[in-house]
Amino acid sequence: MEARSHQEFVVQGIAASKGIAYGQVFVYLQSNVEVPSYVVDPSRKEEEIRRFEKALVVTRQQIQKIQEEVARNLGQNEAAIFDAHLLVLEDQALLSETIRAFEDSGKNVETCFHFVAKRYIEAFAAIDDEYLRERAADLRDVTQRVLQNMLGQSTSSLSQLVDKRIVVANDINPSDSASIDRSQALAIVTDTGSKTSHAVIVARSMKIPAVVGVGDLTSRVQEGDWAIVDGYDGVITINPTEQTLFRYGQIRIQKNSFEQRLIEANTQPAITLDGVSVSLMANIEKTEEAVMVKDYRAEGVGLFRTEYLYLSSARMPSEQEQFIAYKSVIDAVAPQPVVIRTLDLGGDKQFTGKNDLFPEEDNPFMGFRAIRFCLENVPIFKEQLRAILLASAFGKVRLMFPMISGSEELARAIVLLEECKEELKTRGQAFDRELEVGTMIEIPSAAMTADILAQQCDFFSIGTNDLIQYMIAIDRVNNRIAHLYEPTHPGVVRMLKRIVDEGHRAKIPVAVCGEMAGDPVFVPLLLGLGVDELSMTPPLIPAVKYLVRSMSMADAVKLAEKALTMNSAKEIFALCDEFYRTRVNVG
Ligand code: PEP
Numbered sequence: 166m167e168a169r170s171h172q173e174f175v176v177q178g179i180a181a182s183k184g185i186a187y188g189q190v191f192v193y194l195q196s197n198v199e200v201p202s203y204v205v206d207p208s209r210k211e212e213e214i215r216r217f218e219k220a221l222v223v224t225r226q227q228i229q230k231i232q233e234e235v236a237r238n239l240g241q242n243e244a245a246i247f248d249a250h251l252l253v254l255e256d257q258a259l260l261s262e263t264i265r266a267f268e269d270s271g272k273n274v275e276t277c278f279h280f281v282a283k284r285y286i287e288a289f290a291a292i293d294d295e296y297l298r299e300r301a302a303d304l305r306d307v308t309q310r311v312l313q314n315m316l317g318q319s320t321s322s323l324s325q326l327v328d329k330r331i332v333v334a335n336d337i338n339p340s341d342s343a344s345i346d347r348s349q350a351l352a353i354v355t356d357t358g359s360k361t362s363h364a365v366i367v368a369r370s371m372k373i374p375a376v377v378g379v380g381d382l383t384s385r386v387q388e389g390d391w392a393i394v395d396g397y398d399g400v401i402t403i404n405p406t407e408q409t410l411f412r413y414g415q416i417r418i419q420k421n422s423f424e425q426r427l428i429e430a431n432t433q434p435a436i437t438l439d440g441v442s443v444s445l446m447a448n449i450e451k452t453e454e455a456v457m458v459k460d461y462r463a464e465g466v467g468l469f470r471t472e473y474l475y476l477s478s479a480r481m482p483s484e485q486e487q488f489i490a491y492k493s494v495i496d497a498v499a500p501q502p503v504v505i506r507t508l509d510l511g512g513d514k515q516f517t518g519k520n521d522l523f524p525e526e527d528n529p530f531m532g533f534r535a536i537r538f539c540l541e542n543v544p545i546f547k548e549q550l551r552a553i554l555l556a557s558a559f560g561k562v563r564l565m566f567p568m569i570s571g572s573e574e575l576a577r578a579i580v581l582l583e584e585c586k587e588e589l590k591t592r593g594q595a596f597d598r599e600l601e602v603g604t605m606i607e608i609p610s611a612a613m614t615a616d617i618l619a620q621q622c623d624f625f626s627i628g629t630n631d632l633i634q635y636m637i638a639i640d641r642v643n644n645r646i647a648h649l650y651e652p653t654h655p656g657v658v659r660m661l662k663r664i665v666d667e668g669h670r671a672k673i674p675v676a677v678c679g680e681m682a683g684d685p686v687f688v689p690l691l692l693g694l695g696v697d698e699l700s701m702t703p704p705l706i707p708a709v710k711y712l713v714r715s716m717s718m719a720d721a722v723k724l725a726e727k728a729l730t731m732n733s734a735k736e737i738f739a740l741c742d743e744f745y746r747t748r749v750n751v752g
């Protein structure tokens with residue numbers, strides 16, 4: 166209604182790709198295919214199955230064509246999205262269940278395929294895991310395409326997009342986004358979607374702003390309405406007034422010049438004004454993300470969360486499968502180092518496969534998680550340790566144990582590692598005999614015994630995400646108390662100092678790989694406390710590097726000294742924020 170009267174109105178969504186765009190709206194509504202249902206004459210059974218097979222072949226060819234186009238226009242990484250689609254077409258469970266449903270019911274094969282695929286889509290969509298929910302979207306996309314091919318309908322596309330427009334869609338599936346002409350799309354906005362949806366990946370790679378999860382915007386705008394898309398804050402303003410346009414014009418100028426400065430600074434080394442070099446590393450979860458290490462000029466992988474290998478499969482991955490995955494990351498990052506963290510399942514990372522391995526728990530974050538699970542499931546743990554050792558023969562690898570609570574646990578993990586080394590020696594297989602072993606410090610008892618742990622390992626990596634949650638007793642995924650999760654709590658700051666000092670006393674380096682390391686407001690505090698290395702989500706590196714190059718280490722040390730004398734989280738935060746703002750003219 167508001168849109169029809171040309172009144173300005175604002176909608177809040179999730180910021181998904183940075184940038185600000187202003188232009189007219191192109192409304193795109195994806196529609197579901199209507200599937201007719203009828204009984205097939207038994208004499209035409211084989212013909213019906215051939216029709217299905219032909220639709221699969223045509224669909225495969227269409228997807229491969231899109232994949233080639235995407236590879237040409239956007240690059241190999243984005244094109245890899247379509248591998249998942251091609252796999253759907255080979256999914257034996259889906260295909261043989263369709264044939265079986267056809268044989269049992271005698272109904273036309275599109276009805277059977279639609280029915281079977283819908284069941285799978287609903288099952289995936291119901292799983293509380295963003296990655297698996299995205300697989301439901303892949304399956305839906307491919308199903309629509311197969312059905313359209315069987316029914317002889319033309320496949321929908323965004324190729325009608327002409328003139329530079331802001332695409333406002335109820336949803337955009339990968340094949341849709343592939344057909345967007347990048348010179349014609351100013352921004353992408355979707356009613357649904359999440360941080361990992363394909364529309365977002367494509368928007369980011371096209372370097373255009375995107376906002377997802379804006380509710381029912383498609384029903385509130387009309388073709389041709391004017392809009393501003395703010396991909397920084399996830400805000401859409403429809404029919405903006407002169408004042409709003411002016412305000413965004415100013416913001417755009419400031420942001421563009423700041424982004425430009427960040428990009429320029431990222432080609433420079435991470436050295437403070439007084440000449441101290443700071444090591445900025447990448448956190449990755451999936452093997453494919455290893456390419457980002459070079460893209461963002463990280464000095465290696467500071468945290469490879471290996472859980473993903475287990476989460477993306479219904480069973481535990483074998484030694485060989487893991488070895489291949491680790492080696493692919495090592496190869497992509499070489500000659501720079503890769504810190505591989507052993508399995509940290511449990512907590513918010515629940516294994517969906519063999520559930521008898523993980524009991525239902527009232528308090529999963531304080532439960533059977535990470536090293537606790539590994540030490541009770543020695544064969545699974547040793548399989549991973551051997552895979553990491555084998556991969557260590559191919560590059561600079563460091564191994565790190567998560568959720569260590571004290572000396573005995575670390576000692577037991579190291580004994581198992583030594584046993585694995587002996588097993589590989591017996592097998593005559595190579596590994597790095599000098600492999601460095603680190604301990605994640607993310608439980609307060611480990612922090613308090615850092616002096617002891619430092620004698621048992623080669624480096625520390627502080628997991629501030631967990632350390633803060635356990636220190637302040639704040640469940641890190643509970644929105645109700647999220648405001649109490651304060652990295653600048655004096656207790657946390659003192660604890661960080663203690664860990665760094667104990668590490669250095671034992672002459673081992675101390676890294677931080679929790680989210681705090683990628684937030685430019687907290688980086689001076691961490692560096693001032695003496696942290697040697699920061700590891701973060703790769704896209705955060707340019708902003709952190711820019712800050713590092715704009716500050717002096719001497720000032721950071723003074724900042725940390727002052728923070729240690731303060732009484733409240735708010736005071737310390739204000740101190741850090743002011744330090745940041747005076748060094749970096751954010752605009
Ligand atoms: C941490 O706890 O800070 C950390 C890096 O580990 P994760 O977020 O994987 O628990």
Ligand code: MG
Nearest residue numbers: 607628630631
């Ligand atoms: Mg952790």
